[in-house]
Amino acid sequence: MYTDTVLPSVDPSQKYQPYIPLQFDGRTWPTRTFKKAPIWLSTDLRDGNQALANPMTADQKLTFFRLLIKCGFKEIEIAYPAASDTDFNFVRYLVENNEIPDDVWIQVLTPAREDLIRRTFDSIAGAKRVIIHMYNATCALFRGVVFRNSKEQTIDLAVSHTKIVRDLSDKYTASHGTMFRYEYSPETFSQTEVDFSVAICAAVKAAWGKAGTGDNRIIFNLPATVEVAPPNHYADQIEYFCTHISEREHVVVSLHPHNDRGTGIAAAELAVLGGADRIEGCLFGNGERTGNVDIVNLALNLYTQGIPPNLDFSDLQGVIDVVTQCNDLPIHPRHPYAGELVFTAFSGSHQDAIKKGFEDQKRRHARNSANGEPQIWSMPYLPIDPADLGCTYEAVIRVNSQSGKGGVAYLIKQHLDLDLPRKMQIAFYQVVQAIADREAREMTVEDITAAFRNTYHFGGSKHEGRLALKSFNITTEPSAEPSDEDETRDERRYFDGTVKVDGVLRIVRGDGNGPISALLDALRTHLDIHLTLREYSEHTIGDGESAKAASYIELVAASDNIKEARGTSQCWWGVGVDSDITASGLRAVLSAVNTAVSAPTTWTGRC
Numbered sequence: 001m002y003t004d005t006v007l008p009s010v011d012p013s014q015k016y017q018p019y020i021p022l023q024f025d026g027r028t029w030p031t032r033t034f035k036k037a038p039i040w041l042s043t044d045l046r047d048g049n050q051a052l053a054n055p056m057t058a059d060q061k062l063t064f065f066r067l068l069i070k071c072g073f074k075e076i077e078i079a080y081p082a083a084s085d086t087d088f089n090f091v092r093y094l095v096e097n098n099e100i101p102d103d104v105w106i107q108v109l110t111p112a113r114e115d116l117i118r119r120t121f122d123s124i125a126g127a128k129r130v131i132i133h134m135y136n137a138t139c140a141l142f143r144g145v146v147f148r149n150s151k152e153q154t155i156d157l158a159v160s161h162t163k164i165v166r167d168l169s170d171k172y173t174a175s176h177g178t179m180f181r182y183e184y185s186p187e188t189f190s191q192t193e194v195d196f197s198v199a200i201c202a203a204v205k206a207a208w209g210k211a212g213t214g215d216n217r218i219i220f221n222l223p224a225t226v227e228v229a230p231p232n233h234y235a236d237q238i239e240y241f242c243t244h245i246s247e248r249e250h251v252v253v254s255l256h257p258h259n260d261r262g263t264g265i266a267a268a269e270l271a272v273l274g275g276a277d278r279i280e281g282c283l284f285g286n287g288e289r290t291g292n293v294d295i296v297n298l299a300l301n302l303y304t305q306g307i308p309p310n311l312d313f314s315d316l317q318g319v320i321d322v323v324t325q326c327n328d329l330p331i332h333p334r335h336p337y338a339g340e341l342v343f344t345a346f347s348g349s350h351q352d353a354i355k356k357g358f359e360d361q362k363r364r365h366a367r368n369s370a371n372g373e374p375q376i377w378s379m380p381y382l383p384i385d386p387a388d389l390g391c392t393y394e395a396v397i398r399v400n401s402q403s404g405k406g407g408v409a410y411l412i413k414q415h416l417d418l419d420l421p422r423k424m425q426i427a428f429y430q431v432v433q434a435i436a437d438r439e440a441r442e443m444t445v446e447d448i449t450a451a452f453r454n455t456y457h458f459g460g461s462k463h464e465g466r467l468a469l470k471s472f473n474i475t476t477e478p479s480a481e482p483s484d485e486d487e488t489r490d491e492r493r494y495f496d497g498t499v500k501v502d503g504v505l506r507i508v509r510g511d512g513n514g515p516i517s518a519l520l521d522a523l524r525t526h527l528d529i530h531l532t533l534r535e536y537s538e539h540t541i542g543d544g545e546s547a548k549a550a551s552y553i554e555l556v557a558a559s560d561n562i563k564e565a566r567g568t569s570q571c572w573w574g575v576g577v578d579s580d581i582t583a584s585g586l587r588a589v590l591s592a593v594n595t596a597v598s599a600p601t602t603w604t605g606r607c
């Protein structure tokens with residue numbers, strides 16, 4: 001009987017306060033769609049780095065920086081120079097060694113403290129393009145607890161230090177020719193009264209005083225320093241900010257989502273629809289606590305919508321290798337796009353759909369190509385082509401006890417070039433299923449192909465069964481009697497060959513209306529093997545001179561000596577491959593016969 005159990009926990013309503021929804025009827029983001037990629041800023045070397053148990057060494061930072069350049073980032077937050085000598089010296093190293101391409105803006109973070117701002121400017125001396133990023137927290141909790149400041153004092157802090165940044169940037173432009181941009185972050189924006197955020201940013205903008213367009217816009221970076229509300233709320237806050245800040249055209253609105261509720265990606269996407277121009281984040285979502293928003297994830301989400309992300313992740317494994325080595329953190333196997341399991345189907349119905357999807361897509365793309373149309377990716381369960389990320393299709397289908405015939409057949413096709421007929425797929429699937437159940441583990445491609453070779457005695461002398469076809473000759477003669485249907489004479493085929501039976505060579509002869517029935521007749525006459533043909537199919541493998549024929553045969557018992565051991569409904573499949581179509585059919589017969597006569601059976605071979 002169901003009993004209503006109550007967990008003996010704290011009543012959360014007595015402990016936690018819900019977020020207060022913004023009363024904003026003017027929102028338009030819910031009906032907008034993505035049109036282009038935002039400006040990206042990587043903060044791996046700052047926010048990501050400051051969250052690591054062991055912050056990166058100078059060498060690791062350099063390796064990571066070069067990776068970011070290779071991926072196409074044009075704005076990179078490289079350090080919190082006032083934090084440590086490592087950070088300061090890293091900035092100096094990049095500047096002094098011309099590591100920064102001319103079209104890349106480096107960004108450096110400083111708090112609103114004059115001594116630390118000055119140290120920050122010292123670090124960038126001689127750089128060509130610099131974004132000075134200053135922050136102070138603005139929400140009530142931080143105003144009251146951390147800074148013990150009123151709203152006015154909080155604005156004063158931001159404004160007075162913006163003026164210091166202004167003066168220093170003018171001086172460094174004069175002395176070093178550096179181009180500066182200014183980014184101000186009202187830290188804890190998403191927990192701050194939105195009108196106060198607008199007010200403090202307006203005051204900072206006035207203090208900066210150089211409203212411009214393009215690269216001369218001031219950047220207001222609006223962080224969800226801690227994600228405390230659902231993503232629609234963040235989108236509302238961003239749209240409100242975008243529509244209430246003055247001189248919007250002189251402002252870059254930037255996002256900086258964290259992921260405490262696990263909705264950092266959603267928050268960033270909805271907030272872009274809310275009007276933001278730029279996103280700060282880290283590769284694979286490293287960063288404080290649950291991480292910064294994952295830029296790889298965001299960029300590839302756009303890519304799958306047909307929108308160029310302006311970042312290159314076509315060698316995703318190369319990116320993963322560098323990032324995991326530098327951060328010393330693993331990537332979860334289910335991490336979007338990057339995890340080792342994200343393009344893998346174990347379950348039968350997924351595998352079946354993927355297999356059919358690949359077959360259909362191949363035909364569709366051939367038609368598209370002939371008509372000069374784009375070859376659109378449209379595949380069940382695979383929202384992106386793994387090849388676009390530099391991955392192969394190897395891992396797309398993996399087999400365990402949850403898998404089905406489609407997945408097993410897909411792997412046989414991929415690895416042995418054999419397109420098994422449906423009924424043979426079912427038969428072989430049962431073989432694989434039995435092993436997977438018995439061994440309670442994943443079946444590797446090697447396991448599956450080995451099971452196939454062993455079951456069907458396929459693939460050379462190593463897999464020979466009790467019977468092996470050593471040589472043969474087919475001759476044709478007109479049959480004595482005309483056929484019933486058309487009164488013309490049928491042709492009769494004669495099989496003369498040598499078959500090795502349990503290691504002993506036997507010469508056999510038989511006849512029939514084709515090579516296969518002639519061989520079956522020979523086996524019946526000379527070896528007491530009574531089997532008849534139920535199904536035959538074939539296809540070619542490859543083309544041109546090297547083309548081969550693959551044949552598939554289903555045999556059923558025609559006498560008791562095999563039936564008794566196997567049951568009357570038993571049938572046996574076989575496969576043969578040869579450059580000669582007749583030989584491939586005969587090999588398939590021997591393959592099926594071997595399956596039938598392998599132990600346990602009553603057939604003794606009569607040798």
Ligand SMILES: CC(=O)SCCNC(=O)CCNC(=O)[C@H](O)C(C)(C)COP(=O)(O)OP(=O)(O)OC[C@H]1O[C@@H](n2cnc3c(N)ncnc32)[C@H](O)[C@@H]1OP(=O)(O)O
Nearest residue numbers: 047050080082083084111112113135136137146147187225
């Ligand atoms: C949300 C973010 O990620 S913000 C970036 C956070 N990153 C880091 O903190 C990494 C680098 N930081 C550091 O190396 C050090 O904290 C330093 C060098 C910046 C400062 O170190 P310290 O001088 O020892 O100060 P400490 O970190 O203990 O305390 C911070 C002080 O700065 C104040 N403060 C904090 N943030 C800011 C800010 N944005 N602007 C001005 N003052 C600030 C605090 O109120 C506190 O002041 P108090 O000493 O008067 O109480």
Ligand SMILES: CC(C)C(=O)C(=O)O
Nearest residue numbers: 135185187188223225
């Ligand atoms: C400095 C700011 C942008 C920050 O890192 C945060 O709020 O998370």
